[in-house]
Amino acid sequence: MSVDKDTVAKIARLARVRVDEDKQAALAGELSNILGWIEQLSELDTEGVEPMTSVVSMQLPLRADEVTDGGYPDKVTANAPEAAHGFYAVPKVVE
Amino acid sequence: MAELTDLTLAEARDLLAKGETSSKELTEAHIAAVEAARPLNAFITETPEKALAMAAASDKQRKAGTAGVLEGIPIGMKDLFCTEGVLTTAASHILDGFHPTYESTVSRNMWDAGAVLLGKTNLDEFAMGSSNMTSFYGGVENPWRRSGDNRPLVPGGSSGGSAAAVAARCALGATGTDTGGSIRQPASFCGIVGMKPTYGRCSRWGIVAFASSLDQAGPMGRTVRDTAIMLRAMAGHDPKDSTSVDAPVPDYEAALTGNIKGMKIGIPKEYRIDGMPVEIDQLWLQGIKWLEEAGAKVEEISLPHTHYALPTYYIIAPAEASSNLARYDGVRYGLREGADGTLDEMYEATRGKGFGDEVKRRILIGTYVLSAGYYDAYYNKARRVRSLIARDFAAAYKKVDAILTPTAPSAAFGMGDKMDDPIAMYLNDVFTVPASLAGLPGISIPAGLSKDGLPLGLQLLGKAFDEETVFRVAGVLEEAAGFEARPAFLAA
Numbered sequence: 001m002s003v004d005k006d007t008v009a010k011i012a013r014l015a016r017v018r019v020d021e022d023k024q025a026a027l028a029g030e031l032s033n034i035l036g037w038i039e040q041l042s043e044l045d046t047e048g049v050e051p052m053t054s055v056v057s058m059q060l061p062l063r064a065d066e067v068t069d070g071g072y073p074d075k076v077t078a079n080a081p082e083a084a085h086g087f088y089a090v091p092k093v094v095e
Numbered sequence: 096m097a098e099l100t101d102l103t104l105a106e107a108r109d110l111l112a113k114g115e116t117s118s119k120e121l122t123e124a125h126i127a128a129v130e131a132a133r134p135l136n137a138f139i140t141e142t143p144e145k146a147l148a149m150a151a152a153s154d155k156q157r158k159a160g161t162a163g164v165l166e167g168i169p170i171g172m173k174d175l176f177c178t179e180g181v182l183t184t185a186a187s188h189i190l191d192g193f194h195p196t197y198e199s200t201v202s203r204n205m206w207d208a209g210a211v212l213l214g215k216t217n218l219d220e221f222a223m224g225s226s227n228m229t230s231f232y233g234g235v236e237n238p239w240r241r242s243g244d245n246r247p248l249v250p251g252g253s254s255g256g257s258a259a260a261v262a263a264r265c266a267l268g269a270t271g272t273d274t275g276g277s278i279r280q281p282a283s284f285c286g287i288v289g290m291k292p293t294y295g296r297c298s299r300w301g302i303v304a305f306a307s308s309l310d311q312a313g314p315m316g317r318t319v320r321d322t323a324i325m326l327r328a329m330a331g332h333d334p335k336d337s338t339s340v341d342a343p344v345p346d347y348e349a350a351l352t353g354n355i356k357g358m359k360i361g362i363p364k365e366y367r368i369d370g371m372p373v374e375i376d377q378l379w380l381q382g383i384k385w386l387e388e389a390g391a392k393v394e395e396i397s398l399p400h401t402h403y404a405l406p407t408y409y410i411i412a413p414a415e416a417s418s419n420l421a422r423y424d425g426v427r428y429g430l431r432e433g434a435d436g437t438l439d440e441m442y443e444a445t446r447g448k449g450f451g452d453e454v455k456r457r458i459l460i461g462t463y464v465l466s467a468g469y470y471d472a473y474y475n476k477a478r479r480v481r482s483l484i485a486r487d488f489a490a491a492y493k494k495v496d497a498i499l500t501p502t503a504p505s506a507a508f509g510m511g512d513k514m515d516d517p518i519a520m521y522l523n524d525v526f527t528v529p530a531s532l533a534g535l536p537g538i539s540i541p542a543g544l545s546k547d548g549l550p551l552g553l554q555l556l557g558k559a560f561d562e563e564t565v566f567r568v569a570g571v572l573e574e575a576a577g578f579e580a581r582p583a584f585l586a587a
Contacts, residue, residue, distance in 0.1 A: 011463050019459075050482055
């Protein structure tokens, strides 16, 4: 599978990672190589094989649906680049 | 103070128990060693004041007669574990200034057992790498050098700072995390022991997530016994991690009986790969001989899908990473860039600037293989192959108790080598990745030297949750190998 510059721009946008235009071509080459190498999986017949969901066979543990934690917004937002009144502050999203 | 930093963790523990040294004394010696080893760049953050306070508290604890299994022992903590109030970076620019308001379960368990924090050790950014060269805080130098050659070498990765610190005698032990080989490969490169337990044995809560279905914490030390002591303190059920197993933690040290008579050890024929250096093949043969001489029965086994493990890993790990790393958005922690633009522009600018090249590559690969139209062809295909790889091991373990392989296909390489070829770098993990995909425990022990005088490791793999057998066989191998060589650089 070969990835071109436009595809790099598209997935970078999906991932919300800025990739400068002058770096897109080089990255396209690298990603193409990696995807080409990964491609060898297609030679394996996996018909009827269940995709793995968990390496350890275990029942997902359940607990009562009740509040067990919380009530400290200052602690939660302590590492935010910008926070106010117990909320995260972000650029304006609604005009 | 050289004597105190040259002790094994077990020896230090015994001296402490006899009252022949104190945690204060031990910790002071190691703080000096951490300082002396600064040229290696093994630590991102040193915490000498915290270490002294913890040592004083530990000495009090011992006097009160309530010593834990790591009471008074100074260790290094990989900077992927969240430590309350102590800078935690994952070696990434994007976590600038992050001071967690909580403690990871594994580190909490270790403090509860009496361990003392010397500092946070360097690693590849978000644990993505096999050289420690992707760290925002710069590469780590391996304390070993090729004989007659002074060029700096990598310590391996991603737990490269931990491995270098333990090898250089800055810490009696250190924590690592292993997603595809990040404990075992650096242990092999630095001539120390590194153990990746079964997936689910140690809680992942509070460890900066890379690939959640693979990540597992484990100990790194200078002897098998030291890692056995550490794992006992690190492991245990944690309701805060839904994949943490609710099973008792054995006394792993008690498993070191030295007796492997009649035990069956498998040698997977698919691990004999093209282009493997002769010296590694020879070391592997030597390892087989040692185990036979100790009374084990060695037989060839087949793990037919071995060849497909690396490409499978490089779909699954980036896919999980791309979703795990979505949380670094300039809103909740660390770096924020482009705050003058729209919210989307801020996300893109923050992530564009905050992530290094390898992390970006993996996020993009992960986003691609999960995107509409490719999900089945890549991600689901890889999950199917992962099932086949796990089945290979399950079939093998019907015949054998443990598996012996080399840890890595080479000794440590030069700083800066392989940086322009991601796939060549990925091949470092060819022998460690299969067991990671199957969630199985594995250990690397230093078993010999290359012709250039660099350490080479052998890897033992075990059945799920049977770390005891892995430790037992590793102890025998360690004894037979009698690895006494020391790195060129020692901290004290």
